[in-house]
Amino acid sequence: MTNCILCKEDLKPEEGQLIWRGDDCRVILVNDPDLPGFCRVIWNRHVSEMTDLSHGERDHLMTLVFAVEEAIRHVMHPDKINIAALGNMVPHIHWHVIPRFKDDAFFPGSAWSIKTQETPAISLEARRKKVQELPTAIRVAIAELA
């Protein structure tokens, strides 16, 4: 769709980084100052809902989402993983895969809830450093699916 930002596949460097792109999906490392390691798995074609996809397509997408979850857990050791497909603002299927920590800005709320705290700078810095390992870890996790 011409007015859909996820159809355009434009990604400004300040928004994030394309980590992997396949025929059907792509994986973005989101540049979120409060939640390092936040990734997004996007279906390339414009489709609104998971149940608009065929069963095979759903499986393929969820397999990628869980590969990203696996890589995030391996690299970041979060206290919890959050996974969500919302799309109220951009109704083009995309999954948020977010490592959550007990001291992160929104914990224990959702990543879309009110900020509850400031993460200690030293923790944030350590996580941002760890995130540098994430693109390779995700690519390896996806390669191992084949």
Add this chain to the structure above:
Amino acid sequence: MTNCILCKEDLKPEEGQLIWRGDDCRVILVNDPDLPGFCRVIWNRHVSEMTDLSHGERDHLMTLVFAVEEAIRHVMHPDKINIAALGNMVPHIHWHVIPRFKDDAFFPGSAWSIKTQETPAISLEARRKKVQELPTAIRVAIAELA
């Protein structure tokens, strides 16, 4: 786990209604005053993350989640479906499957965001009436999977 509310499987009538229970999962119709049709698909056993499940278990759970999505779309005709597995407060796998409407209390934010508006009473009433068809629609959708 003894202190996990989702392990206990207690459900007060004011919290919601058990719609379906299988060996591995159960489906709850949540009693949310602002979001009629809000459902929860809960893994019965205490497990924190999707990637703690085997591949077969993940597939089984997601198939149920999408069956619930299908039934919700069929009955409620929402503007968008939101699906999320968060679990920051209760780290026991449960999926929220939420029909969203442009005039609902949180749109276009997440169901965990700040309220943006009051839904017109007449719309809420119509949706609450529709929800009465949902338990049967979900049971049928799940039965058709077998």
